[in-house]
Amino acid sequence: xxxxxxxxxxxxxxxxxxxxLTRSRPIAAMPMGGRYRVIDVLLSNMVHSExxxxxxxxxxxxxxxxxxxxxxxxxxxxRKRDGLFIxxxxxxxxxxxxxxxxxxxxxxxxxxxxxSSQRYAVICGxxxxxxxxxDEMLKFHQEKNADITILYNVPVGEEAKAxxxxxxxxxxxxxxxxxxxxxxxxxxxxxxxxxxxIMDKALLTYLVEVTxxxxxxxxxxxxxxxxLRELKVYGYEYKxxxxxxESIASFYRLNMDMLDESKRTPLLYKPYPVYTxxxxxxxxxxxxxxxAKNCLLADGCIIEGxxxxxxxxxxxxxxxxxxxxxxxxxQSVEVQDGAQLxxxxxxxxxxxxxxxxxxxxxxWPVVIEKNAVI
Amino acid sequence: MGKKCVxxxxxxxxxxxxxxxxxxxxxxxxxxxxxxxxxxxxxSNCSNSGVDVVGVLTQYQPLELNSYIGNGMPWDLxxxxxxxxxxxxxxxxxxxxxxxxxANAIYQxxxxxxxxxxxYVLILSGDHIYKMDYSDMIAEHERKHADCTIAVYSVPWxxxxxxxxxxxxxxGDIVEFEEKPANPKSNNASMGIYVFNWKxxxxxxxxxxxxxxxxxxxxxxxxPRMLSEGKHMVAYGFSGYWKDVGTxxxxxxxxxxxxxSPPAFNLYDSSWRIYARNPILPPHxxxxxxxxxxxxxxxxxxVEGTVSHSILFSGAKVExxxxxxNSVVMNGAVIRKGARVRRAIVSENAxxxxxxxxGGNGRIAVIGxxxxxxxxxxxxxxxxxxxxxxxxxxxxxxxxx
Numbered sequence: 001x002x003x004x005x006x007x008x009x010x011x012x013x014x015x016x017x018x019x020x021l022t023r024s025r026p027i028a029a030m031p032m033g034g035r036y037r038v039i040d041v042l043l044s045n046m047v048h049s050e051x052x053x054x055x056x057x058x059x060x061x062x063x064x065x066x067x068x069x070x071x072x073x074x075x076x077x078x079r080k081r082d083g084l085f086i087x088x089x090x091x092x093x094x095x096x097x098x099x100x101x102x103x104x105x106x107x108x109x110x111x112x113x114x115x116s117s118q119r120y121a122v123i124c125g126x127x128x129x130x131x132x133x134x135d136e137m138l139k140f141h142q143e144k145n146a147d148i149t150i151l152y153n154v155p156v157g158e159e160a161k162a163x164x165x166x167x168x169x170x171x172x173x174x175x176x177x178x179x180x181x182x183x184x185x186x187x188x189x190x191x192x193x194x195x196x197x198i199m200d201k202a203l204l205t206y207l208v209e210v211t212x213x214x215x216x217x218x219x220x221x222x223x224x225x226x227x228l229r230e231l232k233v234y235g236y237e238y239k240x241x242x243x244x245x246e247s248i249a250s251f252y253r254l255n256m257d258m259l260d261e262s263k264r265t266p267l268l269y270k271p272y273p274v275y276t277x278x279x280x281x282x283x284x285x286x287x288x289x290x291x292a293k294n295c296l297l298a299d300g301c302i303i304e305g306x307x308x309x310x311x312x313x314x315x316x317x318x319x320x321x322x323x324x325x326x327x328x329x330x331q332s333v334e335v336q337d338g339a340q341l342x343x344x345x346x347x348x349x350x351x352x353x354x355x356x357x358x359x360x361x362x363x364w365p366v367v368i369e370k371n372a373v374i
Numbered sequence: 375m376g377k378k379c380v381x382x383x384x385x386x387x388x389x390x391x392x393x394x395x396x397x398x399x400x401x402x403x404x405x406x407x408x409x410x411x412x413x414x415x416x417x418s419n420c421s422n423s424g425v426d427v428v429g430v431l432t433q434y435q436p437l438e439l440n441s442y443i444g445n446g447m448p449w450d451l452x453x454x455x456x457x458x459x460x461x462x463x464x465x466x467x468x469x470x471x472x473x474x475x476x477a478n479a480i481y482q483x484x485x486x487x488x489x490x491x492x493x494y495v496l497i498l499s500g501d502h503i504y505k506m507d508y509s510d511m512i513a514e515h516e517r518k519h520a521d522c523t524i525a526v527y528s529v530p531w532x533x534x535x536x537x538x539x540x541x542x543x544x545x546g547d548i549v550e551f552e553e554k555p556a557n558p559k560s561n562n563a564s565m566g567i568y569v570f571n572w573k574x575x576x577x578x579x580x581x582x583x584x585x586x587x588x589x590x591x592x593x594x595x596x597x598p599r600m601l602s603e604g605k606h607m608v609a610y611g612f613s614g615y616w617k618d619v620g621t622x623x624x625x626x627x628x629x630x631x632x633x634x635s636p637p638a639f640n641l642y643d644s645s646w647r648i649y650a651r652n653p654i655l656p657p658h659x660x661x662x663x664x665x666x667x668x669x670x671x672x673x674x675x676x677v678e679g680t681v682s683h684s685i686l687f688s689g690a691k692v693e694x695x696x697x698x699x700n701s702v703v704m705n706g707a708v709i710r711k712g713a714r715v716r717r718a719i720v721s722e723n724a725x726x727x728x729x730x731x732x733g734g735n736g737r738i739a740v741i742g743x744x745x746x747x748x749x750x751x752x753x754x755x756x757x758x759x760x761x762x763x764x765x766x767x768x769x770x771x772x773x774x775x
Contacts, residue, residue: 034657035673073447261659261676268656278448278652282641283408283672283685290667298657299409299673312657 004138005053005082005118005201006046008039009102010065010126017164017247020369021347025064027245028126031330031348033258033268034298034311037068038245040276041129041267043075043084048272049134051122053082055112057105059089059098068277075275087112101217107208113201121204125195129254130242131267131274134198137236140175141198146234148203148224150177151196153242158253160187164246167193167220169235177233180225191235193220194242241267252345252365255311255328258296281314289320305335319354326362344368376491377456379512380572381425382480383416385500386433386473391621394742394760395721399438402500404625405704405722407632407641408672408685410650411442412619415505416498417449417458418648423508427456427490430500431479433472436462448651461486475590481579492572497592499566503628503639504616505646506567511610515569521605522574522597524548525567527616537563538593540609548607551597562609565616568592574605615639622758626719626738629685629702633668653688653705663694679709687722696726701733707741710749717755727751 010028018027028039039056046054054077058065065086069075072084087109089098099105102123106113113121120141122134130153141149152169168189170179181188197219207223216222224233241263243254257263268274281300286292291306300315305322312318313330319337326343329335333346336354343360347370352358356374360366368374389401396404402413413430420428428451432439439460446458461483463472473479480487480497487495494515496508506525515523526540534555540562541550552558578596582588588595601607615638619625631638641648655674660666665680674689679696689706692698696709699716703709707720710728718733724741726732727749733739736755741747745759748768753759759767 258656259659264656264659273654275654278654280448280647280649280652282648283670284658286666286669286671287635288668292660292666293664294662295660296657297660297671308662 002050003118004049004051004120004122004134004198005116006049006051006055007106007113007121007123008042008046008054008056008126009105009123010039010056010058010062011099011102011105018245018251019248020367021248021251021345024370025061026059026126028058029061029064029068030245030251031313032129032251032254033264033274034296034313036268036274036276038126038129039065039068040075040274041131042124042126043069043072043077044272044274045124045130045132045134046122047075047077047275049122051134052077052079053085053116053118055085055087055109055116057087057099057109059105062086062088070277074277082116085112099217101222102219103208103211103222104217106204107212110205110208113205113208116201119201120198121201123197123199123204127245128194128196128242129245129267130194130238130240131272132238132240133272134196137196138198140236141234144175144234145232147199147231149198149234149236150224151194151238152191152235153194153238153240154190155192155242155244159242159244162192162246163250164244166244167195167224169193171235175234175236177224177228177235180220180228182220182225191237193235194238243267248345248365248367249363252328252343252362256309256326258311259294259309264296279314290318305337313348328365347372350374376493377427378492379425379427379494379496379508379569380487380490380492381416381420381428381496381498381508382483382487383413383420383428383430383498383500384476384479384566385413385430385439386479387499387501388434389501389620392625393622394740394758394763395622395625395719396435397760398435398743400432400434400436400500401620403435403438403442404619405687406503406619406625407629408670408687409652410648412503413439413442413500414449414648414650415503416500417443417446417451418646419504419506419508420498421449421451421649422646423506423510425496425508426451426453427492428458429461429483429486430458431461431473431483433463433479436460442651444651449649456490459486475594476592477579477582477588477596478590480575481583481590484576484579487572487576495570495572495575497566497568497570501620502565502616502618504565504612505614505639505643505648506612507646508567511567512569514610515608518546518608519606520569520608521571522600523569523608523610524597525565525612526562526609527565527612528561529563531558531561534558534561534563540564542609546609546611548601548609551593551601553593562611564593565612566593568597569610622719622738622740626702626717630683630700632670632685633683635668655689658686661694664692679711693728718753721745 071078077084169191170189284301287304290303297312298314304320305318310327315332321338328345338355346368349371350368351373385402389396451458617628658675661678664677678694679692687705690703691708693711695712702719706723712729716733718739720741721743725746727747730751732753740758742760
């Protein structure tokens with residue numbers, strides 16, 4: 001995959017749906033799976049595809065991302081030639097700093113696209129998590145002589161219940177896209193886009209400029225839908241585990257899914273391990289009297305109480321007699337002695353005092369914001 | 375550009391008292407404490423002390439150590455000027471020898487040290503678990519205008535005769551050095567950590583090398599020689615946790631020390647983190663049948679059985695119905711269904727077959743690296759099993775049938 005560069009677009013349009021959790025960070029920087037962030041999965045996909053030139057388009061609140069990624073060392077993207085380019089918003093005549101769509105965002109960073117020496121671009125959103133290499137998809141793209149190839153899956157089970165607009169594709173027998181519907185409620189076409197596109201850099205540059213000339217900014221609406229007849233748009237199916245982060249509930253389910261080995265291993269570990277920033281925490285520690293059942297626990301946790309069906313990020317502390325069930329507790333959350341938590345998502349550094357009682361529901365988990373003291 | 379201090383870490387020891395654990399790797403590469411290796415402690419100490427040039431002298435089974443150290447990134451020792459260097463013995467002209475002794479190992483790397491033109495050289499060994507600020511020791515060395523400063527640790531009197539003992543006057547100056555004395559006059563044991571003025575040490579090393587009688591060892595030759603010449607030798611007292619992990623029993627004990635509440639050795643100090651190369655595995659998973667208490671468990675582990683008073687290393691797995699007690703289960707080892715492991719060390723990637731019984735009351739049982747015990751195996755307390763021992767055991771059992 002030497003002839004491909006990656007472009008990750010971290011939109012903030014959908015951030016509002018995650019309420020307090022995305023107040024200080026984009027979805028791309030959301031912690032997930034006990035020790036990762038969403039961006040880790042996306043970047044690792046690029047790295048495992050041997051893509052060594054990755055541009056990351058950021059918008060408001062990109063501090064959390066910058067802080068996490070640094071030079072890209074941990075993803076092996078601190079390179080002499082190419083590597084990781086964080087493309088923050090800036091205000092100039094041609095850049096408003098706040099993008100109205102992916103086309104607008106790429107137009108503002110056309111300089112990066114033009115400088116990239118590779119022929120193909122893999123463009124990827126930041127709200128869908130999955131673990132794959134893009135090699136097969138590129139081969140398909142080349143074989144079909146496609147203009148644009150869209151990665152899609154057919155959501156089943158929980159994932160089939162949309163909680164936000166999805167881009168559904170109608171495909172003919174050859175895999176060519178013949179119609180597109182952007183909808184939350186309709187399910188005429190089971191194939192749903194995963195916000196990953198492969199196209200030629202020259203075409204990308206052309207499309208961005210042409211649409212900009214018409215004040216068009218949205219890739220799905222203004223390119224895919226408007227030019228579906230002129231362009232050869234194909235769909236390539238992904239059959240592995242996919243989770244779209246569309247709401248608090250779906251973010252919660254993504255984490256709970258990680259308790260299931262058949263989902264955890266392919267998303268985080270095998271065959272392609274997800275790389276992340278190393279924090280050099282001490283192994284987790286269970287004191288005498290600790291009880292843990294069906295849990296995922298990161299290093300640095302200290303458990304004295306009871307934890308069930310939960311995901312605990314690094315450095316979480318559970319006091320004596322505390323009972324934590326069906327919770328997602330992010331980095332450095334402290335649950336003091338005797339507190340009871342059920343269906344709670346606690347953001348980094350939240351502090352739950354002695355004997356507090358918090359109960360949420362699976363469809364509506366209680367969200368505790370960063371550094372809150374309850 | 376000159377450096378104030380260059381650290382030389384002696385990591386060539388075979389560690390034969392660790393038995394099957396060091397058959398395929400040097401002692402400093404032996405895993406410890408869930409996600410570390412012994413060498414992480416001196417390397418992290420260097421990094422945290424601001425000593426940013428470290429030469430690691432390897433000789434015995436260096437592969438594991440070489441690939442582990444790599445470019446030194448995990449310890450923040452990948453530096454433009456300095457960093458970590460692995461220094462194996464090499465051929466010079468027609469000659470070329472293995473490192474004959476600790477002093478000879480440094481002698482063979484004079485050119486390495488010289489290129490940094492340091493004021494001081496810090497000699498370290500890769501055999502101990504401890505946290506120590508070397509910059510304090512160097513400051514003390516400077517303050518006392520010493521020729522050599524040796525870190526000492528007060529060991530229990532009854533054990534003093536197992537150590538090199540430093541007898542000091544009231545100023546802390548060393549007046550006498552006794553190697554493993556029968557009747558110790560002091561309990562100040564040398565920790566094998568020395569600070570030398572580089573220019574002096576260089577001369578001593580060159581002269582020592584010329585002496586064919588010498589065993590080219592710091593403890594046996596260099597230190598006694600300096601003392602006899604009336605050099606200013608200072609003892610630097612260290613009072614934190616310090617543990618030699620040179621034997622199976624002491625390695626096991628040091629691991630168990632981490633399980634005390636509060637731990638006898640505190641790894642949680644964020645101002646003095648111990649760094650390690652991280653295999654990047656998912657958080658560990660405990661199933662709904664698991665029982666874990668008084669244990670340390672790290673990333674990549676899967677626990678379905680019972681774990682009590684034990685340490686599981688990265689990627690270890692304890693299957694349903696298996697019981698692990700008072701044991702150390704190293705990286706990637708698997709304890710199959712129904713097996714019992716008590717007072718044992720199970721090395722990297724070893725497999726304890728279903729319904730086996732390993733260890734028990736008495737001495738520590740050891741399962742060597744990569745050994746795959748068949749089901750219903752019995753390993754007695756104190757027994758050490760590597761691939762060879764396993765084959766022997768199996769053929770003996772065949773014959774018995």
